[in-house]
Amino acid sequence: MQMSGAQMVIEALKHEGVDTVFGYPGGAIMNVYDEIYKQNNFQHILTRHEQAAVHAAEGYAKVTGKVGVAMVTSGPGFTNAVTGIADAYMDSIPLVVISGQVPMSLIGTDAFQEIDSVGISRSCTKHNYLVTDAADLPRVLKEAFYLAATGRPGPVHVDIPKDVTAQIAEFDYSRPVEMETYKPTTKGNARQIKKAIDAIAVAKRPLLYLGGGVINANAADEVRAFAKLTGIPAVETLMARGTMGADNPLMISMLGMHGSYAANMAMSETDLIIGLGARFDDRVTGKLSEFAKNADVIHVDIDPASISKLVNAEYPIVGDVKYVVEEMTTLAKGKIDAERYVPWLETIEHFNKLHPLGYEEEPGVIKPQWVIERIGQLLGEKANISTDVGQHQMWTAQFYPFSRPRQFISSGGLGTMGFGFPAAMGVKRGDPERVSINVTGDGSILMNIQELMTSVEYKLPVINVILNNHFLGMVRQWQTLFYDKRYSETDLSMQPNWVGLVESFGGVGYNVETKEEFDAALKDAVEKNVVAMINVNVSRFENVLPMVPAGGSLFNMMLEYKDK
Amino acid sequence: MENERRVVSVILQNEASALSRITDLFSARGYNIESLTVAPIPESKYSRLTIATSGSVRVIEQIIKQLHKLIPVLRVYEHADLVEKEMAMVKFPISENLSDIETLSKAYNGKIVNVGNDMIIAMVADEPKRVSHYLEAVKRFNPKEIVRSGTVALER
Ligand SMILES: Cc1ncc(C[n+]2csc(CCOP(=O)(O)OP(=O)(O)O)c2C)c(N)n1
Numbered sequence: 023m024q025m026s027g028a029q030m031v032i033e034a035l036k037h038e039g040v041d042t043v044f045g046y047p048g049g050a051i052m053n054v055y056d057e058i059y060k061q062n063n064f065q066h067i068l069t070r071h072e073q074a075a076v077h078a079a080e081g082y083a084k085v086t087g088k089v090g091v092a093m094v095t096s097g098p099g100f101t102n103a104v105t106g107i108a109d110a111y112m113d114s115i116p117l118v119v120i121s122g123q124v125p126m127s128l129i130g131t132d133a134f135q136e137i138d139s140v141g142i143s144r145s146c147t148k149h150n151y152l153v154t155d156a157a158d159l160p161r162v163l164k165e166a167f168y169l170a171a172t173g174r175p176g177p178v179h180v181d182i183p184k185d186v187t188a189q190i191a192e193f194d195y196s197r198p199v200e201m202e203t204y205k206p207t208t209k210g211n212a213r214q215i216k217k218a219i220d221a222i223a224v225a226k227r228p229l230l231y232l233g234g235g236v237i238n239a240n241a242a243d244e245v246r247a248f249a250k251l252t253g254i255p256a257v258e259t260l261m262a263r264g265t266m267g268a269d270n271p272l273m274i275s276m277l278g279m280h281g282s283y284a285a286n287m288a289m290s291e292t293d294l295i296i297g298l299g300a301r302f303d304d305r306v307t308g309k310l311s312e313f314a315k316n317a318d319v320i321h322v323d324i325d326p327a328s329i330s331k332l333v334n335a336e337y338p339i340v341g342d343v344k345y346v347v348e349e350m351t352t353l354a355k356g357k358i359d360a361e362r363y364v365p366w367l368e369t370i371e372h373f374n375k376l377h378p379l380g381y382e383e384e385p386g387v388i389k390p391q392w393v394i395e396r397i398g399q400l401l402g403e404k405a406n407i408s409t410d411v412g413q414h415q416m417w418t419a420q421f422y423p424f425s426r427p428r429q430f431i432s433s434g435g436l437g438t439m440g441f442g443f444p445a446a447m448g449v450k451r452g453d454p455e456r457v458s459i460n461v462t463g464d465g466s467i468l469m470n471i472q473e474l475m476t477s478v479e480y481k482l483p484v485i486n487v488i489l490n491n492h493f494l495g496m497v498r499q500w501q502t503l504f505y506d507k508r509y510s511e512t513d514l515s516m517q518p519n520w521v522g523l524v525e526s527f528g529g530v531g532y533n534v535e536t537k538e539e540f541d542a543a544l545k546d547a548v549e550k551n552v553v554a555m556i557n558v559n560v561s562r563f564e565n566v567l568p569m570v571p572a573g574g575s576l577f578n579m580m581l582e583y584k585d586k
Numbered sequence: 587m588e589n590e591r592r593v594v595s596v597i598l599q600n601e602a603s604a605l606s607r608i609t610d611l612f613s614a615r616g617y618n619i620e621s622l623t624v625a626p627i628p629e630s631k632y633s634r635l636t637i638a639t640s641g642s643v644r645v646i647e648q649i650i651k652q653l654h655k656l657i658p659v660l661r662v663y664e665h666a667d668l669v670e671k672e673m674a675m676v677k678f679p680i681s682e683n684l685s686d687i688e689t690l691s692k693a694y695n696g697k698i699v700n701v702g703n704d705m706i707i708a709m710v711a712d713e714p715k716r717v718s719h720y721l722e723a724v725k726r727f728n729p730k731e732i733v734r735s736g737t738v739a740l741e742r
């Protein structure tokens with residue numbers, strides 16, 4: 023069928039089953055917006071900033087497992103979106119980001135709102151396209167969705183000059199994607215899988231090291247089944263929270279810079295790491311030369327470049343975690359005896375008892391960790407939990423009882439303050455039945471505060487819980503520990519009237535000083551079902567512990583901090 | 587870890603931004619490029635790119651994997667046993683000894699390719715190391731300009 027480039031965008035989104043587009047219009051993308059006006063296949067959600075549009079698409083993608091879609095105009099529209107795109111790239115989130123571009127005839131002339139968008143996005147996308155002919159659009163858009171969702175997922179950027187959106191060409195979306203140069207491996211090598219199982223069978227202290235790839239591959243059930251069958255304990259990265267489930271007896275905890283003592287000690291003592299969809303990030307390993315010194319490594323990942331990048335893998339397995347773990351489970355039956363690892367589990371239990379994850383209550387002040395535990399007690403499985411970046415993020419990861427994959431939505435690789443609120447809107451859109459909580463800080467929340475308007479307009483009631491320490495807390499913590507308490511530019515004593523702020527957009531706000539007030543505020547916010555801000559004043563100088571100082575060894579954790 | 591020199595060939599789709607994807611990758615990840623040549627493969631939609639690089643074994647392995655990961659890349663070869671050639675052209679003042687230059691160039695698979703009013707141009711095509719020797723050897727003829735092509739290679 024003959025149609026304009028702009029119509030093709032709408033048609034392609036329809037064929038891809040897209041029900042939501044987060045975006046913001048402008049000159050170069052107006053032809054497409056004109057077609058959005060005329061259609062009702064999907065809802066367009068007008069965020070109040072392009073960065074928020076991309077984060078919302080990320081939240082939507084993370085909670086649903088589908089490809090998130092964002093749309094922006096050229097120049098500043100695109101550059102505003104870059105932080106979100108980079109965030110999705112670092113955390114392997116499937117997105118298609120469509121941007122307008124100045125007309126072809128003006129490209130290269132420093133035209134109004136011209137920027138070399140594909141030049142900018144090249145290093146933070148899985149792939150990108152500058153479409154120079156409308157006839158290419160059906161193929162390009164189809165490839166974009168395919169690339170975003172398959173293999174190691176990631177953001178794909180499609181830049182479309184304005185004249186291309188007006189150009190008429192043939193639209194045929196029935197042609198299957200044919201990419202000679204892109205064929206992700208999904209099945210793992212059978213011989214390698216067998217070797218890995220043999221290695222597990224003779225190991226004394228094997229450890230499942232679970233990363234975000236397990237969630238991307240929808241492999242949590244398979245991983246739980248494998249753990250149960252073999253009796254092998256597990257640690258999770260930040261991105262993998264929820265995979266095992268908090269009440270799983272084989273679940274140790276999160277590992278890494280703010281991992282639990284038991285998790286980090288288990289990683290330091292293991293003789294066989296079974297890495298699944300994890301990438302040995304520096305926030306996880308600490309000092310590499312001291313990391314898991316006595317361990318061999320089985321590394322299963324869809325991305326061959328992740329394997330042996332930082333830590334050499336004796337058993338590299340390139341493949342989809344879901345498929346490989348299924349195979350491993352089949353092979354493990356009758357071959358691996360859970361009894362074998364009981365002494366290892368006892369060692370871990372000992373670590374756990376020695377230094378359990380915890381905090382000290384103080385009279386008259388709310389501890390931030392308590393707030394997280396309390397949300398967990400009150401809402402538990404019923405809520406999806408997004409976070410911003412900082413101490414509140416780590417406490418959430420440590421203390422919330424995550425029970426399922428895709429329950430925890432957080433910016434891991436890029437660590438983007440301002441992620442939480444728009445992401446939580448996308449989460450609400452993707453999973454409307456559940457409560458969408460954003461645990462945030464008094465610093466982070468102001469980085470996308472304009473989304474209060476979007477949240478009200480589109481009835482995406484996010485409950486923002488501010489763990490308010492009147493500080494850029496995480497930076498303040500480093501200043502306390504490593505900079506002799508020189509609190510350079512981290513004091514946030516100057517604060518807005520939070521309740522007034524949220525009310526001015528049409529939401530509800532609460533100032534909370536006591537535990538009782540917190541319970542009441544959360545209950546009320548859930549009932550009111552509009553965007554909410556619960557401002558909880560928490561102890562100001564609380565530190566996230568344990569802590570492995572940057573560059574230190576994983577087993578050298580700071581377990582407590584006593585002020586001199 | 588010891589750095590070794592490696593020559594990597596990449597077969598990639600002819601598209602406007604293919605080359606920048608490669609060079610961006612090298613700069614973003616801090617890999618070395620000693621030389622880089624690229625030209626279309628006749629009668630195909632692919633180009634062949636030859637990169638001479640150096641790094642530890644682990645870095646070389648990452649380079650290859652990261653190149654593979656680029657969507658328009660069809661194949662990556664890391665050459666162990668290869669025939670490698672590079673070309674160089676040198677401009678000399680006409681006052682220099684033409685026949686000495688010619689003899690020297692011949693020894694390096696080359697010749698005089700142009701004689702003008704006030705200068706001569708010689709070219710050689712040989713292994714990169716030998717090209718370096720040649721450029722060293724011709725220093726005494728007061729070369730005015732030197733251009734090297736970068737290496738190309740084929741597996742034996
Ligand atoms: C966009 C951005 N800028 C700066 C940082 C560096 N940074 C990391 S945590 C943090 C403090 C966050 O403060 P707040 O949101 O109040 O959270 P808290 O640590 O106090 O819980 C900062 C500035 C960042 N991660 N992202």
Ligand SMILES: [Mg+2]
Binds near residue numbers: 492495
């Ligand atoms: Mg704070």
